Amino acid sequence: MGKDGRVFVRGLTSQSYGLGEFRQRQLAVERVRDDSVVVDDAKVAHSGDSEKSRTWWRIGPGDEDFLTQTIQVHFVELPAESSNHGHGHQNEAAFYILEGRGYEIHDDRRYDWAKDDLVFVHTDSVHRHFNPYPEKALALVVKAKCTWMFMGLIQQGRSGPVRDEERFGPREDWSRIWTPGVLDRKKVISPADTVWRDTPLGRVRVMSAPDRTDARIFSIDAFELDIPAGGHSAKYWKMADEVYYVLDGDGYALQWEVEAEIAEKYHARVALEPRRYDVKRGDTLYVPQNHVCQVFAAGGAPLRLFNAQNRVFKHLGYDAVHYFEPASDAVRTGAGVAVG
Missing domain, CATH: 2.60.120.10 (Jelly Rolls)
Known part of the structure; x- marks a missing residue:
């Protein structure tokens, strides 16, 4: 988390062409992090949590002790009989289910998941997670979000009606355009699939x-x-x-x-x-x-x-x-x- 808000992409600046000093500073950071490390509590510039759900980050581009922005790592917790708000973004994400079970509504379709499953959020999609069961659900989330950010693919959140709607034409199904055949692939990889x-x-x-x-x-x-x-x-x-x-x-x-x-x-x-x-x-x-x-x-x-x-x-x-x-x-x- 940066001083002025959430850091989505970290800059790289140097007075010289060689970046050896930057690399050595990065390599000096502690590489093992446990549950005591919360680098971002998702209170600023996040849109997925409800009053019951919780999201917290362990590795990200805004870390004060910076490791990497190649892979981001955070956790999502859904208490018993709860859900989060959900949101949409252009980047992919992968949820490894550490505890419990539940389902998500992904582009208006339901996908069930349970412990040891790997659940994918594909590009340009809206997803919301639900836990209707009596035990807590916990997921480890890994993603290459900064790769999308570097390339300017930054449309995300829960925007609702389009601003200046009169400037734009009618809705089109975005998901059918960019990745033909992606919906034929598995959304959830379970142990039985491996x-x-x-x-x-x-x-x-x-x-x-x-x-x-x-x-x-x-x-x-x-x-x-x-x-x-x-x-x-x-x-x-x-x-x-x-x-x-x-x-x-x-x-x-x-x-x-x-x-x-x-x-x-x-x-x-x-x-x-x-x-x-x-x-x-x-x-x-x-x-x-x-x-x-x-x-x-x-x-x-x-x-x-x-x-x-x-x-x-x-x-x-x-x-x-x-x-x-x-x-x-x-x-x-x-x-x-x-x-x-």
């Missing part, structure tokens, strides 16, 4: 990816990672930044910074020593751009994580993941499909 697979990263179930053409989202890739007790993920290197949310268990991550040495061409210099980040259930772990990472489960129980990243990196040419060493159970399970 399969756990053994990949170089580890054991994962993919909910959203470029090759998953049945999912109604184009900007966020998401998967769950299950690490056995005492085990670890692969040690991997990727250009895209990402956010892990700890669904269950505890453990730690090692992250190695990668420095660019720009000589006759780009060269990579990987830090000799990693930074360690301890995580527990309910924490978010941020992995910055151009880093090497490896995640470890504590010895007592498996570690289950939800991972999200902005798919735009793949469209920009950063679609490869390099694996230095396999996951701890790779020998037992064998290699599979890459995740990135």
Whole structure:
């Protein structure tokens, strides 16, 4: 949250062409955030909450300790027998249901959801969430909203009648124009729609990816990672930044910074020593751009994580993941499909 209101897009300004000092300030920020961190309580420039529902942010472009605006992370809570107001926006969003069940009215159609589902809000749509049941519903929301904002796609809210209506023609169905076939894709990806697979990263179930053409989202890739007790993920290197949310268990991550040495061409210099980040259930772990990472489960129980990243990196040419060493159970399970 900025001093003068909600920050939708953060600027990047420098007196010199090299941005090394800015990057180092960003990398110095704490990367693990828990329930004590509320960077925005949704009291300013938000339109979705009702008197009962609650929204609060953990990672966003207006954070005073700025991590990223590639991926935004917030939570939506619906107490028993409640709903929010709902609203519309041009950007996509993905709701991972952490607790409870409910449904949403999305462009006048009902879609039911429950724990462990991933629910998509596609571009240019109006959505409102309902919880008619006796238990609380809680969702983790991840989105690449700033990508839309950078491109000037900023029409959002609950506008009601059009201003200066006499200047405009009659209503048209906006949703039929821009993404042919999108309504044939799944709005809700449930566990029954996914399969756990053994990949170089580890054991994962993919909910959203470029090759998953049945999912109604184009900007966020998401998967769950299950690490056995005492085990670890692969040690991997990727250009895209990402956010892990700890669904269950505890453990730690090692992250190695990668420095660019720009000589006759780009060269990579990987830090000799990693930074360690301890995580527990309910924490978010941020992995910055151009880093090497490896995640470890504590010895007592498996570690289950939800991972999200902005798919735009793949469209920009950063679609490869390099694996230095396999996951701890790779020998037992064998290699599979890459995740990135």
